[in-house]
Amino acid sequence: MSAAFLNTLEVMANGLMAGVLYALVALGFVLIYKASGIFNYAQGVMALFAAMTLVGAMEGRVPFSHLINAVFGTEVHHFGWHLPALLGIALTIAVMVFFAWVVQRVIFKHLVGQEPIILFMATIGLAYFMEGFGETMWGSDIKTLDVGLPQGGSFAIEDFTATWAAEGERYYGMYIDNLDMVATVVAILLVSALVLFSQYTKQGRAMRAVADDHQAALSVGINLNFIWVLVWSLAGFVALVAGIMWGSKSGVQFSLSLIALKALPVLMLGGFTSIPGAIVGGLIIGVGEKLFEFAIGPYVGGATENWFAYVLALIFLVFRPQGLFGEKIIERV
Amino acid sequence: MSVNDNEPYVTADGRKIGGVLMEMKNITLRFGGVKAITDISFDIREGEIRAIIGPNGAGKSSMLNVISGFYIPQEGEVWYKGAPRPQMKPYEVAQQGIARTFQNIALFEGMTVLDNVMTGRLNHMKTGLLAQAIWKGKAQAEEVENREVAEKIIDFLEIQHIRKTPVARLPYGLKKRVELARALAAQPSLLLLDEPMAGMNVEEKEDMSRFILDVNDEFGTTIALIEHDMGVVMDLSDRVVVMDYGKKIGDGTPDEVRNNQNVIDAYLGVAHD
Numbered sequence: 157m158s159a160a161f162l163n164t165l166e167v168m169a170n171g172l173m174a175g176v177l178y179a180l181v182a183l184g185f186v187l188i189y190k191a192s193g194i195f196n197y198a199q200g201v202m203a204l205f206a207a208m209t210l211v212g213a214m215e216g217r218v219p220f221s222h223l224i225n226a227v228f229g230t231e232v233h234h235f236g237w238h239l240p241a242l243l244g245i246a247l248t249i250a251v252m253v254f255f256a257w258v259v260q261r262v263i264f265k266h267l268v269g270q271e272p273i274i275l276f277m278a279t280i281g282l283a284y285f286m287e288g289f290g291e292t293m294w295g296s297d298i299k300t301l302d303v304g305l306p307q308g309g310s311f312a313i314e315d316f317t318a319t320w321a322a323e324g325e326r327y328y329g330m331y332i333d334n335l336d337m338v339a340t341v342v343a344i345l346l347v348s349a350l351v352l353f354s355q356y357t358k359q360g361r362a363m364r365a366v367a368d369d370h371q372a373a374l375s376v377g378i379n380l381n382f383i384w385v386l387v388w389s390l391a392g393f394v395a396l397v398a399g400i401m402w403g404s405k406s407g408v409q410f411s412l413s414l415i416a417l418k419a420l421p422v423l424m425l426g427g428f429t430s431i432p433g434a435i436v437g438g439l440i441i442g443v444g445e446k447l448f449e450f451a452i453g454p455y456v457g458g459a460t461e462n463w464f465a466y467v468l469a470l471i472f473l474v475f476r477p478q479g480l481f482g483e484k485i486i487e488r489v
Numbered sequence: 490m491s492v493n494d495n496e497p498y499v500t501a502d503g504r505k506i507g508g509v510l511m512e513m514k515n516i517t518l519r520f521g522g523v524k525a526i527t528d529i530s531f532d533i534r535e536g537e538i539r540a541i542i543g544p545n546g547a548g549k550s551s552m553l554n555v556i557s558g559f560y561i562p563q564e565g566e567v568w569y570k571g572a573p574r575p576q577m578k579p580y581e582v583a584q585q586g587i588a589r590t591f592q593n594i595a596l597f598e599g600m601t602v603l604d605n606v607m608t609g610r611l612n613h614m615k616t617g618l619l620a621q622a623i624w625k626g627k628a629q630a631e632e633v634e635n636r637e638v639a640e641k642i643i644d645f646l647e648i649q650h651i652r653k654t655p656v657a658r659l660p661y662g663l664k665k666r667v668e669l670a671r672a673l674a675a676q677p678s679l680l681l682l683d684e685p686m687a688g689m690n691v692e693e694k695e696d697m698s699r700f701i702l703d704v705n706d707e708f709g710t711t712i713a714l715i716e717h718d719m720g721v722v723m724d725l726s727d728r729v730v731v732m733d734y735g736k737k738i739g740d741g742t743p744d745e746v747r748n749n750q751n752v753i754d755a756y757l758g759v760a761h762d
Contacts, residue, residue: 358614372595377583
């Protein structure tokens, strides 16, 4: 194989794995949108909040320490313990479930039957509140998250692929990030679990029913509030997974919440209502933007990754507004 | 023999009618200053087909919504299975074994007919979420059991040929039947039908009437239904409540109601002098 071909292959592999990370974020959007018709602007901030909580729990930081110190004149910062990753994750899941319950109880319970735009505005408010609340709780410094995931490139793959190049060509093997590979495996497991859940469990069926028709759901004995709390908890869990992956990669900081913006073109491609759509959309954008940067980038001065996804989404909006897998939009005239 | 005694009896066509299943006691429902229902009392007995009829705007649907928990009356009590029912949410009422259909059809449009009918079985699925994940066998056995009930009802209502069709694609008459199937799947103690024949042609009405009679006969389901088409109701029901302007103006067998002067006036209009 020629080195150029191997380089393209390497770019594609990296694109696929970047796509998986986009898909992880998009998944959180799809879950809430499917079950409640709410486009949750706060999904990115939820990922940030979950990652911050995980770091805080693992490092034994005292929540609201700045606030406490300022009010009481004390000097508390740490409890002085370090939790193992699994315990920290369990604790964070508990926090996200509690958060789901509060969001449902305080905000969306009172907005049942409102226009989608009102619900959307509510999630914008929620996003800004959470951002401030999270930073008050855990501080706004950049935190490093280490749950024991492997970092750096894989030497095994580099050594193995180095032998693929044709005789006489200079080729040093593919660079594949260990963390990206773990993220891919985790994402595949997560998506399989979610699909199995929504297709084959009682709660999954109830969730699909609630998404379709509230009144009918009530009449067959489904507790709407419970289902919504369940859905927000699931979205919180997905946010935590996305937060762990992105946080391990680039640190837990404010910009983590902006990954939500990267999920938008993914959703437009895949459709807002389809779990497989979120995955395929993520992969197309991941591979597309990496290949585009690799092939066209050098001629236009690079940095195409910043806009490629949005342009692709625009093209999709024109020709296929429901996305690749979204429910077809039919309206009677 | 008068049917208003609380003694079990057998109808002319051999169906067993039991004691009182549900009793509405002095129900009054207001929306702001408007009285939708004024001081109405009646009962529904086990195994019977009970109709609530009246002209448009008489408060029939409001009454059905009170029974199914969608509306909370300001005054009066609902007695169910011999005890007063505390204030409940609609989903709790459904869990108590009261299933319903809607005048404007409320189905899960994106799901197939079979999936819709299966949602009617949700309250019969006892296995918890963790058990479903860990102990697959038990959850599967339960699923099979519930699936059998659903398929039996689908057969019974003659909708096998559209089992896998998404509901959104079905014509109106079939949707009505799917909604009935979903309500039946819950194996309810009391089945509420809100204008089951609204918007149907004569043939569809005859089909629906037959299904309602068959359901009552085959499963012994107690049925309360609302209609404003008097002709259909008189052939179907054992007893009829007649409402007009939120008040009860008649209650009894179809024959008694048909000869009630108040009912004749309400339906035909009466000269004011």
